[in-house]
Every structure is written in structure tokens, then in C-alpha cells.
Amino acid sequence: MNLWKIAWRSMEQRALASWLTAISVSFGVALIVTVLVVHQVVDRSFRRGAQGYDLIIGAKGSALQLVLDTVFYLGQPVDLIPWSYYREFTEGRFVPAVRVAIPICTGHDYKGFRCVATIPDMFERLTYLDNREFTFWKGRNFYLENYFEAVAGYIAARKLKLDIGQEIRPTGYGEGGKSQHEDEPFTIVGILAPTGTPIDRAIFLNLEGFFRCEAHQLGPSYEEQLLRESEFRVVEHTDTSAHPTPCVQENDSVNGAAEPPSAASDHTAEAVPIVAEKEEKRRLSAILVVSDIENNPQLAMALPRVVNEEPFAQAVAPARVIAELFDGVVGNVQKVLLILAVLVVVVAGIGITVSIYNSMSERRHEIAVMRALGASRGTVMAIIIVESILLSLGGGALGVIVGHTLVGILSPTIAEHTGVIVSALDFQLTELILIPGLVALATAVGYLPALTAYRTDVAKALIAAP
Amino acid sequence: MLLVVEEIRKSFPQPDGGRLEILDIPYFALDAGEQVVLVGKSGSGKTTFLHVISGISRPDSGSVRLDGWDITLLSEADCDRFRAKRIGYVFQTFNLLPGFTALENVMLSMYFADGRADRNRARQLLERVGLGHRLGHKPTMLSVGEQQRVALARALANRPQLILADEPTANVDVGNQQIIIDLLRETCREEGAALLLVTHSPEVARQFSRIERLEELNMVGKREVSEKV
Numbered sequence: 001m002n003l004w005k006i007a008w009r010s011m012e013q014r015a016l017a018s019w020l021t022a023i024s025v026s027f028g029v030a031l032i033v034t035v036l037v038v039h040q041v042v043d044r045s046f047r048r049g050a051q052g053y054d055l056i057i058g059a060k061g062s063a064l065q066l067v068l069d070t071v072f073y074l075g076q077p078v079d080l081i082p083w084s085y086y087r088e089f090t091e092g093r094f095v096p097a098v099r100v101a102i103p104i105c106t107g108h109d110y111k112g113f114r115c116v117a118t119i120p121d122m123f124e125r126l127t128y129l130d131n132r133e134f135t136f137w138k139g140r141n142f143y144l145e146n147y148f149e150a151v152a153g154y155i156a157a158r159k160l161k162l163d164i165g166q167e168i169r170p171t172g173y174g175e176g177g178k179s180q181h182e183d184e185p186f187t188i189v190g191i192l193a194p195t196g197t198p199i200d201r202a203i204f205l206n207l208e209g210f211f212r213c214e215a216h217q218l219g220p221s222y223e224e225q226l227l228r229e230s231e232f233r234v235v236e237h238t239d240t241s242a243h244p245t246p247c248v249q250e251n252d253s254v255n256g257a258a259e260p261p262s263a264a265s266d267h268t269a270e271a272v273p274i275v276a277e278k279e280e281k282r283r284l285s286a287i288l289v290v291s292d293i294e295n296n297p298q299l300a301m302a303l304p305r306v307v308n309e310e311p312f313a314q315a316v317a318p319a320r321v322i323a324e325l326f327d328g329v330v331g332n333v334q335k336v337l338l339i340l341a342v343l344v345v346v347v348a349g350i351g352i353t354v355s356i357y358n359s360m361s362e363r364r365h366e367i368a369v370m371r372a373l374g375a376s377r378g379t380v381m382a383i384i385i386v387e388s389i390l391l392s393l394g395g396g397a398l399g400v401i402v403g404h405t406l407v408g409i410l411s412p413t414i415a416e417h418t419g420v421i422v423s424a425l426d427f428q429l430t431e432l433i434l435i436p437g438l439v440a441l442a443t444a445v446g447y448l449p450a451l452t453a454y455r456t457d458v459a460k461a462l463i464a465a466p
Numbered sequence: 467m468l469l470v471v472e473e474i475r476k477s478f479p480q481p482d483g484g485r486l487e488i489l490d491i492p493y494f495a496l497d498a499g500e501q502v503v504l505v506g507k508s509g510s511g512k513t514t515f516l517h518v519i520s521g522i523s524r525p526d527s528g529s530v531r532l533d534g535w536d537i538t539l540l541s542e543a544d545c546d547r548f549r550a551k552r553i554g555y556v557f558q559t560f561n562l563l564p565g566f567t568a569l570e571n572v573m574l575s576m577y578f579a580d581g582r583a584d585r586n587r588a589r590q591l592l593e594r595v596g597l598g599h600r601l602g603h604k605p606t607m608l609s610v611g612e613q614q615r616v617a618l619a620r621a622l623a624n625r626p627q628l629i630l631a632d633e634p635t636a637n638v639d640v641g642n643q644q645i646i647i648d649l650l651r652e653t654c655r656e657e658g659a660a661l662l663l664v665t666h667s668p669e670v671a672r673q674f675s676r677i678e679r680l681e682e683l684n685m686v687g688k689r690e691v692s693e694k695v
Contacts (some may be wrong), residue, residue: 001570001577013565221630369561372522372622374550374578459523462557463513 001380007387010366014359017082021348021355022395028345029399029438030406033431034335037407038079038414040428044328052127053100055289056308056316057081057089061316067321069106070286073114074199079315083282089289094306098298100125100290107211107285108170112155114202115170117210118145123151126288127398128195139164139190151190153200162188162203168204174211184209211282289315345438349445352391356384356449367453368461388446392438400431468627468660469496469519474528476511476518489525490685494678498627501651501661506680507517512664514567515680516630519662520553522544533627550579554621556650560613562605568592569601569614571600575623591619594656595649595672611642618650622657631653631663635670647673 011018058066059079069072088094089101105117120141123134142149152162167185186205194200291300307315367380408424476489488511496502506512517523519530521537529536537545562571572591573583592601595615607611614634635643647650647670654661671677
């Protein structure tokens with residue numbers, strides 16, 4: 001026999017009221033747990049979304065937009081940068097500062113899932129999360145020489161029911177609005193294993209095939225003009241029209257370049273080497289850069305500054321932008337949600353007060369009997385507070401279970417909309433704060449009824465009918 | 467003497483601001499192991515007298531000494547502990563706690579006295595009052611006679627020196643009344659506890675060698691009679 005057992009028996013005695021009170025607490029706690037878990041996992045995954053590279057090189061403009069487009073495949077590209085600028089990272093003046101540079105073109109999609117044109121090195125030389133290497137759930141990476149090959153992220157493949165050998169035609173935004181490419185379709189040759197990053201929700205196309213689409217046979221951009229004026233290597237262009245699609249390339253035939261291999265008949269590039277002239281007309285939405293900090297720390301450190309001095313390019317550290325985004329926007333949303341959830345718990349706590357306090361009139365006789373049997377005022381007061389704590393912790397435990405179950409239920413939806421994989425078993429250390437928090441709340445809300453118990457007039461209550 | 471009550475007065479506040487005097491008892495004493503029956507009219511202050519003796523109510527003045535300890539001088543917390551250890555209380559309405567089993571009701575009394583409960587002694591006491599087969603039953607599952615027997619076992623749990631029984635058979639059916647009285651007297655003898663039993667029943671009162679009438683002990687009653695005369 002102890003205070004906990006006595007309090008438990010009192011709760012059993014009023015099982016329905018106790019359950020309802022505990023359930024009201026559980027709702028608040030479930031809300032807190034859900035907010036905490038979802039926020040932590042989303043935060044972690046978003047912050048890790050850009051792991052594997054430390055710089056994004058893109059056109060001048062909004063750094064946030066560049067990161068959203070490049071890392072999360074959200075929104076539209078800021079603008080375009082010339083392919084020749086990419087060459088500066090692979091064989092030009094930035095080479096000493098760069099370990100890996102991956103070109104990407106965004107702005108296309110397939111049935112709502114973003115298509116990203118890139119090179120096979122994206123999955124061979126980059127890593128994700130904590131230096132994890134990309135693996136394929138099915139099939140293989142696309143080959144550089146097989147222009148019209150593509151690989152799909154895990155969720156994209158699952159949602160679109162894509163399988164190896166399936167052909168897709170990405171949709172792009174041209175001058176006439178959204179239009180499907182009527183060129184050679186891309187064939188899915190691999191499906192990536194889940195990464196828990198936005199990559200899961202994208203489809204990756206061979207950049208070379210992407211450039212060869214008819215819709216991309218457009219002229220050079222303004223940036224390219226600027227580049228031409230600078231000391232960078234440029235080529236002459238005849239067409240300076242608008243650049244409605246993110247990645248464009250001038251018509252090879254117009255420029256007299258060698259014809260690309262006929263993808264319909266042969267997907268390999270054996271017959272046609274990529275010539276510099278043709279390459280220089282290409283444009284990219286971004287370059288993912290892994291700086292060579294180990295070998296050339298000074299150059300690597302200076303790289304963002306040098307790039308940012310260019311008239312048309314910017315270098316963005318995605319981790320910093322994501323941190324700012326979270327701390328500035330998402331963090332505040334989380335705070336608001338947490339405050340609301342805490343308010344729900346506090347209201348539920350007041351419910352505990354009301355529930356116990358209402359029961360005090362019928363329990364006054366019971367308390368008087370305990371007092372007559374020798375229980376001190378402090379003991380009966382402690383019994384009420386312990387009862388309040390049990391209700392809070394019981395409701396809290398229920399809330400944790402409900403919250404994590406909710407997270408588990410919401411997991412597919414979260415994954416579908418954000419690419420973030422959330423597990424019902426994703427427990428956060430911050431949840432431990434709930435225990436002292438609930439005990440403190442219970443003690444506070446249990447104080448009023450406990451005081452009533454403390455002040456019970458034993459003689460009067462004993463004489464009153466039970 | 468085990469219990470000596472001297473010059474106690476007890477009154478209660480009235481809505482008009484005055485006080486209603488209930489008790490004015492110059493002297494009352496009880497020997498260790500003695501069994502006394504206290505009779506009196508309804509409203510004469512019998513229950514209040516028991517409350518004062520047990521320390522549940524404080525007298526306005528006077529002293530209540532149990533085994534040499536004046537409980538009117540003890541702090542409330544000490545008085546609670548003192549009552550728990552030395553006085554057993556049997557209520558007219560049994561007052562078993564409804565959420566607890568018969569065994570737990572007995573153990574509860576031990577817990578309040580010592581902070582721990584001797585399950586074996588609680589079981590033995592319940593077996594002694596014939597409820598060895600009802601240990602896990604809650605009060606609502608017991609007959610009124612059985613409930614009062616649990617209350618008796620609970621009163622004896624801490625080996626008290628004094629048992630105060632406030633009309634213990636008033637709510638018990640006729641068939642069970644004598645059983646309860648016999649059990650109460652026998653167990654008090656076995657445990658060495660004195661018994662002060664309040665009753666309305668002349669049949670019950672007749673069984674005791676010492677019968678006290680509250681009207682004779684209480685000066686309030688005497689004054690009322692003389693005023694009427």
C-alpha cells in the first residue's frame with residue numbers, strides 16, 4: 001500500500017471521468033509529439049537534403065529560390081548559367097578548388113514529379129546524408145553514352161508505378177506554356193533506393209539526351225552574352241531570344257555541328273563526339289560543387305567569393321540557406337504549433353482540475369474517513385496531487401502512443417508531399433521534456449482540489465451522509 | 467486509567483453568531499481493557515464526544531489523556547499519528563473506502579499509522595472476523611454485516627489501546643447485530659483493547675457491566691433539565 005496505489009484506486013473508482021480526463025490530456029500531448037517528431041525529422045531531412053555537396057552555383061538572383069529548386073526541386077530555376085561556365089569547374093580556372101562538379105537542369109516534370117537532367121556522376125561521385133553512397137533498389141545508373149536513359153527516385157517510382165524499361169516523356173515549360181516533349185522518350189533503367197531526401201521524389205534524366213530534345217534547341221541566354229563580354233570562353237550566337245526553358249541548346253544543324261546520334265535507332269554516342277562549340281550553347285540551372293577543402297583549403301574557401309563577383313553567377317552554401325529558412329520561417333511555424341499544442345495540454349490540465357475538483361464533494365466523506373483512520377492533511381493532499389500526476393502521465397503516455405501512431409499514419413502522406421520518410425518510431429529527445437512538464441502541470445492543476453482535501457472538516461464530513 | 471477526560475467543553479458556532487454548547491463533561495475515565503457502553507438520546511452529543519476523545523474534534527477546553535498523553539496538546543499531525551496508532555474507530559455507517567478491497571481497507575489503516583502495511587496481519591484479522599474468503603471483495607460486494615466486520619478488522623489493525631464504536635449495529639440487520647457485538651467484544655478482549663461503545667439499543671447496552679448515560683455525564687444536559695424545572 002502506498003500513495004500511488006491509493007490514488008490509482010481513487011481513479012479506478014471514477015473510471016469514466018478519469019479516462020475522459022486522461023484522453024483530453026493525451027490529445028494535447030499527441031499534438032505536441034506529432035509537431036516535435038514531424039518538425040525534427042523534416043528539419044533533419046531538409047538540412048541533410050543538401051549534404052553531399054557544399055556549394056550550389058547558379059544564376060544571380062534569389063539564393064533561397066536557387067536552393068529550393070536545386071535541393072528540394074520546388075519552384076522554378078532562378079535563371080540559367082552557360083555550360084561553358086560549368087567547364088570552368090571541370091577543366092578551367094576553378095579546377096584546383098573543386099573535387100566534384102555536377103551540372104543539373106531542372107524545370108521539367110513528369111506527371112507532377114520533378115525531372116532533373118544531370119550526369120551519371122550525380123549518383124557515383126556525390127553522396128547523401130552522412131556520406132552514404134547512392135544505391136539502386138532496381139536496375140542501374142544511366143550511362144553517359146546512352147542519352148535517353150533515366151533513373152527514378154524511390155517515391156517517384158512507387159507513386160508513378162515506374163519500372164525498369166518503362167518510357168517517359170517529361171513535360172517542360174516552353175514559350176507556349178506547358179508542353180510534353182515529343183522527342184525520343186527516356187527509358188527508366190534504374191530506381192534508386194530510398195534516401196529520405198527530396199531525391200526520392202525526382203526523376204533523373206541523362207543530361208545529354210535532355211539537351212538533344214527538340215524543345216531545347218533554342219538560342220543563348222543573356223548570361224551567355226555577358227559571359228561573352230567577360231574573359232570567359234564563349235561562342236557566338238545568332239539568336240538572343242528569350243530563354244523560356246531552363247536548359248537550352250542551339251539547334252545543332254543550324255550551327256553546322258555534327259548531328260547527334262539518332263536516339264530512336266541508337267542511344268549511344270559512339271558516332272558523335274560532343275564538340276565544344278555545341279557544348280558552349282548549352283545552359284544549366286545549377287552546378288553542385290564539392291569543394292576540395294582537403295587539398296586546397298584556401299582556394300576552396302575563396303571559391304564562393306570569386307563566383308559571387310561574376311556578373312551573372314552566384315555561389316550558395318545550401319546548408320546556410322536551409323538553416324536560415326528553418327530558423328526564420330519553419331522554426332517560427334513550429335513555435336506557433338508548439339504553443340498551440342502546449343495550450344491544448346494546459347486546457348486539458350484545467351480539465352484535470354475540474355474533474356478532480358468536481359469529485360471532491362463526493363469524496364469529502366472518503367477523505368474524512370482517511371483522516372479519521374489517521375491520514376494527515378499532508379497525506380490526503382499528496383493523494384490528490386499524485387492522482388493528478390497519474391492522470392497527466394497516463395494521458396501523456398497515451399498521447400505519446402497516439403502521437404507516434406499519428407506520425408506513422410501520416411508518414412506516407414508526408415513522404416508523398418515532401419520526400420521525407422518519417423517513422424512512427426522516430427522518438428525525439430525533446431519528448432523527454434514532457435515528463436517533468438506534465439508532472440509540473442499536474443502538481444499545479446492538482447493543487448486546488450488538493451487544498452480542498454487538505455481543508456476538509458473531518459468531523460463535519462464524517463457526520464454528513466456518504 | 468487508560469483514558470481520562472477532564473473538564474471538556476465543546477460548542478459549535480451558530481448562524482446568529484452565538485455558539486451552541488454540546489458538551490460539558492467534568493470527568494470521564496476508562497480503564498485499560500475495560501468495556502463500557504455509552505447511551506444517550508439522539509443529538510445529545512455522543513458522536514461529538516467520541517470525536518473529541520479520538521482527536522477528530524478539538525474541545526474548546528479541557529483535556530483528553532490517553533495512556534498519559536494529552537491529545538488536546540498534540541499538534542494536528544501528531545494527533546493524527548496518535549489516533550492512527552492507538553485508537554480504532556468503528557463507524558455506524560462502516561465507512562469502508564469503496565475503491566478498495568476488504569484486505570486493502572484493513573491495510574490502508576496500517577499504512578496511515580506506520581507508512582507500511584502488514585498484509586499477513588490484515589489477512590489474519592479478516593479471517594478472525596470470518597471473512598477469510600472475502601479478502602479481494604470490494605465493499606459493494608459485501609453484505610452490511612460483512613462490511614461492519616471489515617470495519618471491525620480495520621479498527622483493530624494497528625493494535626489500538628482503545629476502540630471507539632459509534633452505534634456499530636445501527637445499520638445492521640437484527641440477525642447480525644448480536645454477531646457484531648459479540649465479535650467486537652471478543653476481539654477487543656483478545657487484542658487487549660478497551661471498548662467504548664455508543665448505542666441506542668437497550669438490548670446491546672444490557673450486555674455491558676458498565677453503562678454510562680451521556681445525559682448524566684454532560685453538564686449541558688443537566689443544565690437544560692434544571693432550566694426547564
